[in-house]
Amino acid sequence: MSHLTTHVLDATTGTPAVNVVVSLARHLPGGAVEGVAQGFTDTDGRLALGPDALEPGMYAITFGTGAWFEGRGIRSFYPLVTVTFTVSDTDRHLHVPLLLSPFAYSTYRGS
Template sequence: MTHLTTHVLDAATGNPAAEVSVVLAHASGGAVTAEAAGAIVAHGATDADGRLALGPETLEPGDYTLTFLTGEYFAARDTPTFHPYVAVTFTVDGSGRHLHVPLLLSPFAYSTYRGS
């Protein structure tokens, strides 16, 4: 099992958010950009159920950022949005526990939490 999973739900439609691009990177105090490509740990896109397993089997302790490219997701659906991306920064404590970072998304708001 991969160490980190996510699930994105489009709260505006009540459906899983398929094809949301997601980037996992070492946190560097700023947004993930092409210039910071060396910091990228893994990337992928959510499946038809809005789910994605990402990264290596184990993440080293430290701070990471999970960036959801929400602007691309909404643009593909011709839906205006306020957030071009959502960046969730969190700490991996080295306990080896599985991490689940869900995202509840709408065009003008989002929420997240540490899932199980």
């Protein structure tokens, strides 16, 4: 089963990004987008999101980075970070981590 998790780290402090809003959407044939799940990162910056199994297809995970920085009194450039990815192997766990700073971010396919 494809199960999705994320881990958000504040690269400027080297600490977990706690209470970042994260949403998951599925892109449907024809261009429509369907919301799948939403939640907030925990005290370790982690979140399991969505159903236990993601069907094959294209998805987007969006992090509310601007609001998170604003809540800390920090000006940032990216109000949202959206990572679009494809689920093809439904037997593999999916992990999409985010390293975050006010003016840059990076992500990769984790394990």
